Amino acid sequence: MxxxxxxxxxxxxxxxxxxxxxxxxxxxxxxxxxxxxxxxxxxxxxxxxxxxxxxxxxxxxxxxxxxxxxxxxxxxxxxxxxxxxxxxxxxxxxxxxxxxxxxxxxxxxxxxxxxxxxxxxxxxxxxxxxxxxxxxxxxxxxxxxxxxxxxxxxxxxxxxxxxxxxTDIDEPHDIVELLIYGDGLSKEYAEKRFCTKSGKGRVKISANSKLSGFI
The missing domain is CATH 3.90.550.10 (Spore Coat Polysaccharide Biosynthesis Protein SpsA; Chain A)
Known part of the structure; x- marks a missing residue:
């Protein structure tokens, strides 16, 4: 195999x-x-x-x-x-x-x-x-x-x-799934750059550092 x-x-x-x-x-x-x-x-x-x-x-x-x-x-x-x-x-x-x-x-x-x-x-x-x-x-x-x-x-x-x-990671909103459900190296990488934030609709990502605003 x-x-x-x-x-x-x-x-x-x-x-x-x-x-x-x-x-x-x-x-x-x-x-x-x-x-x-x-x-x-x-x-x-x-x-x-x-x-x-x-x-x-x-x-x-x-x-x-x-x-x-x-x-x-x-x-x-x-x-x-x-x-x-x-x-x-x-x-x-x-x-x-x-x-x-x-x-x-x-x-x-x-x-x-x-x-x-x-x-x-x-x-x-x-x-x-x-x-x-x-x-x-x-x-x-x-x-x-x-x-x-x-x-x-x-x-x-x-x-x-x-x-x-x-869930393949293709679009910015896919990073939300990675931050919520992931546990590997790519999640660690995403966590350095983004965090999740809840709004009135679905959870979104926002920047941890150099990015600003909602994605």
């Missing part, structure tokens, strides 16, 4: 630019990657590949194998899947709220394909018992795409419904 993490550091997470500079965003995604790797290892998955277009920016202290690919998320993942002969988990690098308990649960299911949906119809985690038979189709409503692909292959499917697994 192995895991693969698509990863991009250079100018990552542009939608967080209202609250974090480019340098801060690049530091942040590196810490989120470390949190994801730590959860995988704690769950017993130690064969971990990081799929990236550049070896630059991947922390040297991570016990992972770098797989350098050409640009294109779908193309690179599908090419990678043709090289593996064991059950494989595709997990995004921006999921610092995913715990080892989630991963253990996902890989314990008997179904051929397990999908942990992301908000807005995305796919945050995709576990494939027979990866060479599957072709991923990320972007857009990839959850429905992956469900349809599974059905077309005649494979069994399980949807893993979890608030924490569905």
């Amino acid at each position: 192995r895991a693969v993490i698509p990863y991009k550091k250079e100018n990552a997470k542009s939608r967080l630019s209202p609250v974090l500079s480019q340098t801060e965003r690049e530091e942040f995604v590196e810490l989120m990657l470390k949190d994801v790797v730590d959860s995988l290892i704690c769950a017993g998955i130690t064969a971990i590949d990081v799929l990236t277009t550049s070896s630059e920016g991947v922390p040297d202290d991570l016990d992972v194998k770098l797989v350098v690919t050409e640009p294109g998320l779908n193309e690179s993942i599908n090419a990678y899947l043709q090289t593996v002969d064991e059950p494989t988990m595709i997990i995004m690098a921006d999921l610092p709220l995913v715990k080892s308990s989630h991963i253990k649960k996902i890989i314990s299911f008997p179904e051929d394909v397990v999908i942990a949906p992301g908000k807005g119809g995305g796919t945050n985690i995709l576990f494939l018992s027979q990866p060479k038979e599957f072709t991923v189709r990320y972007h857009g409503c990839s959850f429905l795409s992956h469900r349809d692909i599974t059905n077309e292959l005649g494979k069994s499917i399980r949807v893993f419904d979890s608030l924490l697994a569905s």
Whole structure:
């Protein structure tokens, strides 16, 4: 059993630019990657590949194998899947709220394909018992795409419904979830910069230091 993490550091997470500079965003995604790797290892998955277009920016202290690919998320993942002969988990690098308990649960299911949906119809985690038979189709409503692909292959499917697994950190308001539910390196990083503050509606973040006002 192995895991693969698509990863991009250079100018990552542009939608967080209202609250974090480019340098801060690049530091942040590196810490989120470390949190994801730590959860995988704690769950017993130690064969971990990081799929990236550049070896630059991947922390040297991570016990992972770098797989350098050409640009294109779908193309690179599908090419990678043709090289593996064991059950494989595709997990995004921006999921610092995913715990080892989630991963253990996902890989314990008997179904051929397990999908942990992301908000807005995305796919945050995709576990494939027979990866060479599957072709991923990320972007857009990839959850429905992956469900349809599974059905077309005649494979069994399980949807893993979890608030924490569905929360990828893409927008400023996602940092609220990290501050409330997180416990890793990326939460520590966010705590240095933000705090939560309740208003009449949902909880928001405000700056701890150099930023001011509500985000």
